[in-house]
Amino acid sequence: MNTPVDTDYHRPRDPVELWLSRVWQDVLGFGVGIREHFFGIGGNSLDAARVINAVLTELDVRLPLNVMAEHPTVESLAATLREHNGRLAGPLVPVQSGAGTPLFLIHPDDGQVARYARLAQDIGEDCAVHGLQAPGLYGDTAPVDSVPALARAYADEIRAAHPSGPYVLGGAGAGAVIAFEVAALLPDVRLIADLDPGLVEAGTSDVADPEQALADWKARDLVPSDTTPAFVARVTRVRAALVGAVAAWRPSPSTAPVDVFGETANTWPDDVTVRRHQAGDLTTALRTALRTAPR
Template identity: 55%
Template sequence: MNLAVEPSTDTDHARPRDPAEIWVARHWQDVLGFGVGIRENFFGVGGNSLDAARVINSVLDEFDRQLPLNAVMENPTVERLATLVREENGRALSLPLVEIQSGDGSRPPLFLVHPASGQVGAYCDLARALGDEFPVFGLQPVGLYTDAAPSTTIAAMARRYLDEIRAVDPVGPYFLGGCSTGAAVAVELAGLLTGAGAEVRLLAAIDHDLVDPAAGLVDSALRQLAQGREPAEVLAEWQEHDLVPHDEAPAFVTRSLRVWQANQDAVRDWRPAHHAGRLDVFGGRDRSAGWPPGMTEQAHECPAGPDGTHVQSVADELRTLIG
């Protein structure tokens, strides 16, 4: 039975908010040939029963879990299908490397390290703005989706993420970036890679506000948590602003605070070694520590587009730099 209908005209392209939604959205994009928002109907945008079977097979191949054959029909949005994937495979989705966009093989992978909040979902809009041909990976901290203790130094984070990056691309050249804490970790990663003889062609420090309009709201809530605000209140606020799934528990907010505090401490204590490379800076510096001595900075203007956001102009600059 073919369930295809006319493509949806829904323009609400809400981005994925956690690794489960990122995983489902990426596989839907691979199957459908284009990205969709988390609330767009799979069959309403052109998917059919054979496409749905491919999605189910992807879950089996990736997680060795067999979802019911009618899972996509009964859960026809990224948001709803991700609930099933999350329930079955939460631990697998908590690993540091998050593949945001597969790319088409014509461009090198871009690795973006998490901001202070630890959440890499904000990079989904940037990946989409870059274009489907670009593979994009996020690196998320240990302890955000499990009870494991987060890393507390920039050096420890970089060493952990280095193995993940090399598993994707063993030889380079490498293209790295990040927001807030992620920028510091990217710089440390660049030092490790160049010290081992690899080439780093892009090292980008991106103002978090440029790629995530909700960055200020998240950081403010985390500061309030540190001062005693109730996790349930923060969770309700984040859900109201569509920043986390509606079935998320207050424990996620508590873990977010722990990760945020670890990242704040790590940046405060970071003492970067001399680095002779170039740092491409997008927007202002949103951390107090200085960049490594010897580093050359290249500033990039990223004006707001017609929609009032800066994501597209950041993506345009990155596309030029990556080539």
């Protein structure tokens, strides 16, 4: 199958595409979009073998040696792997490889983290970025409707990935509220960033008609073309659980400030210290927090 070279960046849209994009970044040495041709951007047969080996080692999926010739884009190869994505359904999703102190971004109200991919690139390809996606999006796990419960689960995932601080946390919408509670469970948190939803790429919207919603999401390139109506139903349940969780939330006692970039979607209680910044200050603030922390 011949796939034209596409030099425009198209962000990953689900955990499989995020995972493959990170593997390609590790193999090629730079970030890639999901429609860039592996061999057209410098990949060779040895690099292709490294991708195939990563799929076998990390996903336990054995691919034929010619798979990269047949599926030379992240988008195409992800479609062949999506049925095996059970290992990518957990909360922690690596968004971008990098050295040093990682950034942990918690999902917005729709539970998905792929929309942070372009922000990760803007921060710098040398910075490690991880996303925390909501339970219930993939597989049979039920959504969680408690901010403290989500915070405990995410803090465990963060400690497993990065056992000691410092920690840099953030999120848009519900993600910022959960990040505040995660910060209360971790030592040496350098930043809690509440992101204006306009600073990250558009996510899936509220659902009135599932079929129409799915068609709209596909037209806006927010989900892979093989996404089914069942995913729309899961997003709807996750969104409802998160909205309810934030409405019922009461903040833990904490002196940690929240840094708001742009117009927040959250109403922070009076006992939470809020520092407000211009939207354009976000990437500089994140780079500073990540690069001044001990490594």
